[in-house]
Amino acid sequence: FRRLHQAALTDLKQVLGTSHDVLVFCSSGTGAMEAAVSNLFSRGEKVIACSAGKFGERWVEIARAFGLETIVLKADYGRAVPVEQVEQALAANPDVRGVFVQASETSTGVAHDVRGMAAAVARTEAIFVVDAITGLGTMPLDIDGWGLDVVVGGSQKAFMIPPGLAFLAVSPKAWRRAETADLPHYYFDLRKEKKSADKGESSWTPSTALLLALSAALGYIKQIGMDKLIENAQLLARATREAVRELGLELFAVDTPAASVTAVKAPAGWDSGLIVKEFRNRFGAIIANGQGVMKGKIFRIAHLGYFDFADVFAIIAGLEVILNGNGFPVRYGSGVAAAQRVYAEAAFPKEAALA
Amino acid sequence: FRRLHQAALTDLKQVLGTSHDVLVFCSSGTGAMEAAVSNLFSRGEKVIACSAGKFGERWVEIARAFGLETIVLKADYGRAVPVEQVEQALAANPDVRGVFVQASETSTGVAHDVRGMAAAVARTEAIFVVDAITGLGTMPLDIDGWGLDVVVGGSQKAFMIPPGLAFLAVSPKAWRRAETADLPHYYFDLRKEKKSADKGESSWTPSTALLLALSAALGYIKQIGMDKLIENAQLLARATREAVRELGLELFAVDTPAASVTAVKAPAGWDSGLIVKEFRNRFGAIIANGQGVMKGKIFRIAHLGYFDFADVFAIIAGLEVILNGNGFPVRYGSGVAAAQRVYAEAAFPKEAALA
Incomplete structure (x- = not known):
């Protein structure tokens, strides 16, 4: 199992094209979204959630459930949140600690300008958290080059296997926030999961069948590119x-x-x-x-x-x-x-x- | 296993719409074609093989391999053997003991007039042997009503499951020929297989997984009709x-x-x-x-x-x-x-x- 798990994580890093840590959870994608919120922020911190549909609203709900002060940048259904709006909100709120967005908002079929937003966020203290569950494999996402701090993916979309696995790429900037973050979490524990992963283990009972399937799917993606x-x-x-x-x-x-x-x-x-x-x-x-x-x-x-x-x-x-x-x-x-x-x-x- | 096997045979009879015995062999369809030849004829008997393509030629090859005197009614590729030609051959050869045909000749996409041929054969001592491997489920075949003595089917065509099972429906007229037939056979033994089937068994090691799949497929076909x-x-x-x-x-x-x-x-x-x-x-x-x-x-x-x-x-x-x-x-x-x-x-x- 250790070998399978480590190989899957290595392949995943390679396919995502990132040098950041990549962690896998046995959960749906929403679980990894929650992990990003509950592991990287502290009680009462201010964040921006871009919402262009159902899944944008999910960021708002999770952030509020964990008591974060959430500024919502809402686009009409069928439209995307413009980069300028993110820039303006960041300028008006220098104490913002995180910006959340969907790369691809599945409920309305809209894509966000992830690269433009990332550039705006990179100039601040905030970390940029991208739900790329349906974005990965359907649009270019240069995690390291564009400065995406957390990228959330799921098993059942571009990776073509049944639902049940979610993963996150976590940048050094995001890890630094994790050190002081004080929001409550247990199942979704990034630092614990990283420690386990470094030993080739997973913190909780792993979904072995799905890991095997993921491994096969990653092999296929590596092959075609x-x-x-x-x-x-x-x-x-x-x-x-x-x-x-x-x-x-x-x-x-x-x-x-x-x-x-x-x-x-x-x-x-x-x-x-x-x-x-x-x-x-x-x-x-x-x-x-x-x-x-x-x-x-x-x-x-x-x-x-x-x-x-x-x-x-x-x-x-x-x-x-x-x-x-x-x-x-x-x-x-x-x-x-x-x-x-x-x-x-x-x-x-x-x-x-x-x- | 007995229950599964018997239920599959019963369902198969029902789906084929016949009261004749239906036997299943663990083989490809060609095995069941051979079974029809080696179990129902005697050395040197005369048969007619209708050949409209690759699979018609297979009847000729099997019949000749077992030493039958084989009259070949050959249609140009892309055409079917006409009923009249069968009638004429039967009239000219009153000692013919069997007529072989493909319901659907897969190599050229041609269908034979099985009903018309059956009527011609029924007036003689000969038995009518139909390879319906791709005919079943794609064209009407009234086994009992039209007087089809042996109908050969396979698992991988209309029955939608992987290759590996073949079956035959055997009429009373065909069984009577089996009593005196003296061609050599061992694995494909209709009478032995019928004895086993009546006890809910199969003569040789059965392909259990395929029988399970066949059972499921038959349930589906029964449901849609x-x-x-x-x-x-x-x-x-x-x-x-x-x-x-x-x-x-x-x-x-x-x-x-x-x-x-x-x-x-x-x-x-x-x-x-x-x-x-x-x-x-x-x-x-x-x-x-x-x-x-x-x-x-x-x-x-x-x-x-x-x-x-x-x-x-x-x-x-x-x-x-x-x-x-x-x-x-x-x-x-x-x-x-x-x-x-x-x-x-x-x-x-x-x-x-x-x-």
Whole structure:
């Protein structure tokens, strides 16, 4: 087990491209989010939480649950929090000790300018904590180069294995805060976990099967390369967006769409739940409804992890059938053709012009 | 194990819709083909083998290996052996003791008129032996009603589980021949296997894991219904044919196409292996090359077992991309649209007219 555990941690560091410590917890991603809050801050400290959707609200909830004074920078659903807003909030509050953000806000399909925000935070005493659960593998994240202090990941997204493992990369700046932090924590104990990891152990009973799976997945990612994985997700996302636009549907995240998931507004007067249900019943395909107040208004097509162009083609063709069958007329194959053009431009640069 | 084995045999009988004995062997389908030859005929007897491709040739090879005098009714690749030809051969050879055929000839995508042939054979002393390995679940086969004496099936096709199990349904007329048959056999011993099965046992070490899987698959088929499974395969096959024609490609089996697999001629001057390779490399999808002399000339798209319309859409969209990318221009989405129309006509009879 020690060898497996240490190899997984080493591979994880390599795949994430960081020299920071990487720790693995047996929990969902939310557990690692909590670990970042409860291990790195002290009672009553001031933090900024960027919130562009459901998962941004989770940062706010965790920070408040631990008694932190939380400044919320809220973007309208479908938009991202601008870097300038973070800069202004930092300038107005020199006592801020941490900034929280989602790299990719899955609930609305929006990506944040992590690099820009990191530069702003780096000039202050605050540490920058990035929830990259769906961002890893779908967008470039240079942990060391950009100065990301804590990066949270999960097993079930780009790493393609079942849920159950979460991990954090922790920078030296973040470790320094951990030394004085006094918030209560027990299961999620970064310093204890690091001590265990250095001995090749985990503090609590490890999820051995998932570690084995993670190890295999990391081997695969190392083989194809993290940059290729990201490039692929971005191309799939672009093809999906082009297809959806071609069908006359409106994208939900217009300015800074994420590559992990494409959020699409249901046609006027439609409940997006119908589309989700039709995909499941007719094609055995899982797409997601909106979450919280967005439920019924948008549907979300994921394209991260174990997903490829054949899936995009099938999903778009299925969407065309579902739209037509329920009275929103589209031309069969037209959305698929838009996705095919994106694929072909990338795959056959010359021949694409002929088609 | 006894309970599992007996339940699987009972379910198999029910799913096949026969009152005949059904026996399971731990072998590939070819083993059960051999069992039908070696258990039911005597040295030097005369048989007819209908051959419309690679698997028809296998009947000829097995029959000759066991020293049977074998009349070969050969159809050109891409065509089926006509019922009249069987009738004529039977009339000219009243001493024929058996007729062998493929319900669905997988190597060329051709289906035989099993019902018509059965009627011709029923009027004689001969028994009718049908290789239905890819026919079961993709075309109607009324074993008892049409008078099919031996029907051979395998685990890995419509039954959706890994290869490794083969089975035979054996009619009373066939059992009567088994009483006097004197060809050598040992592993494949129908009478021994029936005695074991009646006690809930199998003669040799059983493939327990596959039996468990078969049991689960049979439960699923019972739930959706064998007729629905067949209807689905036929609809998928029709959608695939329409799509392929729309793209300007030529079907290989024009007159009596099988629903298990659609064989398509490669564009003039193309090696079909290129298409197979492109599918694997670009989309991780497996389609089949031609077999034997057809290698390089046709490619074959299967649509049996665990396969649905989303797969058809993805395969056709992928095919369009591959054709365009290699210089055979087609309009993106046009083949997909043809498949979508077939789906929509079946799924939304009214709305389809609008699209």
